[in-house]
Amino acid sequence: MSSHTQRIATSPDELPTLEETLEKSGLEFMRDVLEGRHSGPPIGAALNYWLDEVEEGRVVFRGAPKFEYTNPMGTVHGGWYGTLLDSCMACAVMTRVPRGSVYTTLEYKVNILRPIPLETEVRAIGTAQHTGRSTGVAVGEIRGADDDRLYATGSTTCIVMRMDRG
Known part of the structure; x- marks a missing residue:
């Protein structure tokens, strides 16, 4: 799916509520964003990237840096790589x-x-290596869409929180 067909939230009331989020597994939620049933996050529109693929344990975003994302030396700011x-x-x-x-x-x-x-x-290809009751660990790569050239790598640790509905 391209960035042109995904819905992007332009105000807080367009984002899913916590209750809507909790009703689905993370995989179901991410598929809903990919298929346009939920709006995507505004950060994607602001930084010119969009969700492209979703499967269990693997997510791919596509994007292209613009001049507005450069540092004083004219190269793409590290924050763009980090956010992606x-x-x-x-x-x-x-x-x-x-x-x-x-x-x-x-x-x-x-x-x-x-x-x-x-x-x-x-x-930007993210791959989950572990997701348990309280933590998740993943790695990522940014590669050229046409030539598969490796531009950056990353790793993350996430906290997973069970929400009490009471």
Whole structure:
């Protein structure tokens, strides 16, 4: 699915409520975002990336850096790499979070290997390595969409929280 067909939230009331989120497993929720039943997060629109693939334990985002995302030297800011990797890795963990639970990033690490040329479409591939009752661990890569060139890698630890509905 391309960025043109995904719904992106433009106000807080367009995002799913906590109750709606808790009614589904993380995999079901992520599939709903991919298929447009839930709005995607505004950060994707702001930084020009979108959800492209979802399966259990694996999520792929696509995107392309714009001039607005450069640092004073004219190269893509490290925050763009970090945000893209945080999204793909944490969402990979989310695909293994059970119904009634939520997650958030505890920490992540980014290794930038080479600069991404502006307007170059990349794929950010997140793969969950472990998701338990309280933590999830994932790795990620940013690769060229056309040439599979490796631009950056990352790793994350997420906290998984069971939400009490009482």
